[in-house]
Amino acid sequence: MKSRQCKQYFRNMKRSDDSEREKRRKRRRLLQELGEQRIPFLSPSDPGFQQLWDSSYSGLALRQAGALPEGLHERVRSALTTLRRRGCLLRDLVRVRDRDVFTAVSRALVGQPGCTYRYLDTRLFTIPWHCEEEEGQVQTEGQSEKNCCDPDLKSACKALWELNQFFCTDIQHHKNARGVKRKHSETENSGSQEASKEESRSEKPEKDRVQEEKGEKSEKEEHKEGEEDSDSGQGCSHSSPPQPSLTGPVHFNITLINYMDPAGMTHLKEEPYYGMGKMAVGWHHDENLVPLSPVAVYSYSCSGETKPEAVKAPVEKEGQTSNEGEKGGEEGGSREEEEGGDEGTSKEEEEKEKACWRVGLKVAWDIHTPGLALPLQSGDCYYMTDDLNRTHQHCVLAGDTARFSSTHRVAQCTTGTLEYIQKRCSEALENLHTDPETGTKSLRSLLPFTLQHIEDIHNEVEFEWLRQYWFQGHRYARFCSWWSKPMERLETDWKEMERMTQLLLAVVEDESSVQENRREMAETLLNALTDRQQHRQTWRDRCQSSLAQTLPPEEAPVDRPYWSNDDPDMPLPFDLSDIISRVESLLWRM
């Protein structure tokens, strides 16, 4: 009795359950193997640090602050401070293994107008960055981003766009230089004279290397475009062989801004496997990116004095904060005395390093390769390239000061742009016919495939857009109006789809009808309604959770769309249980 779509839905559910189970199993195995021991990790002051970096973390590159123009630093710092002062940076109430948790860091998404970024079951909507190129380019439904926020915010977003432009160009240089380096290594392997030159190059500090690389020109990118390995997240401790990296220019389309002041946090999780220190963001792979696309991060440590305007931080309670270790599979483990005895760093150096913000890296599902902890001075940037994000996990280790980061990504947004969802809605509404004389509405096609398609879009717009948006309260509209009108429009379209479901229900319940496929139509409808009912309940529970209650009114989740049974404007009730029972019993009788 299940339709194809429903089978697919349950198959997907099962697949994600299986992969969660598989992750848990792996984690348990690693924990057992690890026992009470701690895995070693290396910092710059440890012998072998650079070698480990080159051999097992070669997709990571550091750009020291000096590589960026001073003016750009100033504009970016001021932009980040503005976002914070204006209250744009908020802790997300994300979903981790069916539990709601606040992220430890406060976040905002800035990027291409109409883009969204989905992580931990949360869709963030961009505050559009403003740039000459894009001004006037994306003006869906007369929506112009020109006046969507005030000049202060607008110039902040523009500075982040400028930083983005810098990263797009600079990462290209970096990619090209790596191409050259690989060529050299190949020659080296074949025993040419280039060997010693290349060797001495790899001995150089990273700073010198990247600065040299800037001047180098690629000969030719050798690798195929966009190959994706379905076996995601598998560890790979050796130096990346020529990886199938993306050819062509890199276009970062969003930046996820992070902010955290450790002084304001009552509880930060200790990094569990290596004993690296307190984590602001736990171990994870970055989600929802174009496969093999790079990530570029700007790190700005500062004093935590700038208070946001009229924004209260939610009350943090033990166990209610996520460091997002769960994001890509936290692998468990406990810490003991570090191996290596007195060969490691002195206590003083260790303390100094821990006062600094650091990015931690490890090979996924591997307890044999030492971890890497890279300190970041204010203004330093780092790149994650090739397949580093897939084969490795990273975390962010809190230093003593407050810190912002601007993390530039190529978000996978084939199904995540406003343009996309508007097109989907138009597709669905094409099946609704309105009699020009009587105004009576009817469905043009009753083909099960078409009906299924429409009900899928109905669920998509409701749960992936409207409820996601409103769950974040009035967060967006408070400082930028870009999404306000499009969201109204999506809601109007969704309401029409409610009408379409009502029309379908009438056809299915019309026992006198000679419609073929009535049974198939009823099954399609039942599956869609069951899903809808279940998801509505989940969102309702999330909106009413005790954590959600701690948020100030302007940030508190809104359970929207919601309506009472006697709302004359709504064709169907919010609670679908009666209708579901009716369709179920009808199917029994067929």
Ligand SMILES: O=C(O)CCC(=O)C(=O)O
């Ligand atoms: O702040 C950073 O350095 C990286 C943050 C990060 O990994 C994330 O936001 O996913």
